[in-house]
Amino acid sequence: MSTEYDLRTPPPRSATDPRPDPVLALMARVTPFLLRQSARRKRREPVPVDRSLRLVVTEVRHEAEDVVSLRFAAADGGPLPGWHPGAHLDLDLPSGRRRQYSLCGDPTDLTTYRIAVRRIEKGDGGSREIHEQLSAGAELRAHGPRNAFAYAPGGACLFIAGGIGITPILPMVQAAAAMGADWRLVYTGRSRATLPFLDEIDAIETAGGAPARVTVRTDDADGVPTPDLLLAGAGPGTSVYFCGPPPLIAALRDAFPATGATGLHFERFSAAPVVDGTPFEIRLGPDGPVLPVPADRSALSVLAEQRPETGYSCRQGFCGTCRLPVLTGEVAHAGSVAARRSDTNMLICVSRSATSGGRITLDV
Ligand code: FES
The missing domain is CATH 3.40.50.80 (Nucleotide-binding domain of ferredoxin-NADP reductase (FNR) module)
Incomplete structure (x- = not known):
C-alpha cells in the first residue's frame, strides 16, 4: 500500500509528530518558483546580439590588378572588437547594399581592420561601389566580426x-x-x-x-x-x-x-551554383509585381536585380541576413538552423517554393 501526498501539503514528520516534514516543506515552497523560472526560460526567444560598428576608412591601397585593400578604424577612435583568422565583417555600403568581406589584417591589432576587394565588373555592383566610392575618411556601418571559417591550430x-x-x-x-x-x-x-x-x-x-x-x-x-x-x-x-x-x-x-x-x-567568396532547382515565382507584397525565378537562380539574385538594396551576406543560408517574411506560399526551407528558419519567413538565398511553378508572396 502506498500513500500519496500533495506537495503543497507536506506530510507530517511521523505518526506521532504532526508538524510538517521540514525538507518536504522547503520543497513545497521552492518548487513552484523553480517551475515558473524554467517555463520562462523555455519561452524566452534568443536575443540577437547587436554587433554593429561605425567605422571610418583610414586607407585605401592598390594591392594587385583590380584589387584594393581598405583599412578601417572605429569612428569614435576606440578599440575594435577582437577576431580570429577566418572571420569576416558585414559592411553596409553607401547604396544600402550589405556585403561580406574577410578580415585580412593582424588579429592582434585592435586599432584597425583590413579587407581586400577584387573589382568584379559584371558582379552585383558591391565591389564596383567600393572601388569607386570609398576613400579615406568615408564612414560606414559594419556588423561583426563573425567567423564561419575558423582555423583550428594543431597538426x-x-x-x-x-x-x-x-x-x-x-x-x-x-x-x-x-x-x-x-x-x-x-x-x-x-x-x-x-x-x-x-x-x-x-x-x-x-x-x-x-x-x-x-x-x-x-x-x-x-x-x-x-x-x-x-x-x-x-x-x-x-x-x-x-x-x-x-x-x-x-x-x-x-x-x-x-x-x-x-x-x-x-x-x-561567391554564391554556390543552384543545383536541381525548379522554377517558381515571387510576388513582392500582396499587390506587387510577380518575378519569375528560373531553375538555376535564387530568389535573392532575382530580387537583388530589381532592388539592389536587398540585404544579404553569406548567400549560403547560414547568416540569416536575407531572411524575409512570407505572406503566402509554401516554402521548401534550406539553410542552417542557426539562421532561424520558420514557416513565416524564408532565407531567400537558398530556399525555394515547395512546388515547381509555385508562387511565394514576400512581405517586402
Ligand atoms: S545571405 Fe546569409 S542566409 Fe541568406
Whole structure:
C-alpha cells in the first residue's frame, strides 16, 4: 500500500509528530518558483546580439590588378572588437547594399581592420561601389566580426587560396607560422599581377627560415591546376583550408576523399551554383509585381536585380541576413538552423517554393 501526498501539503514528520516534514516543506515552497523560472526560460526567444560598428576608412591601397585593400578604424577612435583568422565583417555600403568581406589584417591589432576587394565588373555592383566610392575618411556601418571559417591550430595544415580567396587564408598562415606549425600554402590565380599580398607571404616564409612552404601557381605560367596538384602532399593528419571560386571548391571536394587528409575546411567568396532547382515565382507584397525565378537562380539574385538594396551576406543560408517574411506560399526551407528558419519567413538565398511553378508572396 502506498500513500500519496500533495506537495503543497507536506506530510507530517511521523505518526506521532504532526508538524510538517521540514525538507518536504522547503520543497513545497521552492518548487513552484523553480517551475515558473524554467517555463520562462523555455519561452524566452534568443536575443540577437547587436554587433554593429561605425567605422571610418583610414586607407585605401592598390594591392594587385583590380584589387584594393581598405583599412578601417572605429569612428569614435576606440578599440575594435577582437577576431580570429577566418572571420569576416558585414559592411553596409553607401547604396544600402550589405556585403561580406574577410578580415585580412593582424588579429592582434585592435586599432584597425583590413579587407581586400577584387573589382568584379559584371558582379552585383558591391565591389564596383567600393572601388569607386570609398576613400579615406568615408564612414560606414559594419556588423561583426563573425567567423564561419575558423582555423583550428594543431597538426599539419595545407592552405589553398584561389585569387582573392587569400583574404581569410592570410591571417591563418600568419598564425600557423607564428606558432611554428607545419604548414604549406598553395596560392593560385590567373597571373602574379592579379595576386594580392605576395610580398607579405614572401616575408612570412622568409622569417620562418624554413624550407619552401609557399607555392605560387599561375594559370599563365603553369596552366590551370588540377585538384590533385593543389592537394598534393595532403595526407593523413593534414587539415586543408581552402577559399576560392565555387567550381574549384566542388573539384577539391570531389578529389579530397582520396587524399586521406584529416579535414577539408572551405569558404566560398561567391554564391554556390543552384543545383536541381525548379522554377517558381515571387510576388513582392500582396499587390506587387510577380518575378519569375528560373531553375538555376535564387530568389535573392532575382530580387537583388530589381532592388539592389536587398540585404544579404553569406548567400549560403547560414547568416540569416536575407531572411524575409512570407505572406503566402509554401516554402521548401534550406539553410542552417542557426539562421532561424520558420514557416513565416524564408532565407531567400537558398530556399525555394515547395512546388515547381509555385508562387511565394514576400512581405517586402
Ligand atoms: S545571405 Fe546569409 S542566409 Fe541568406
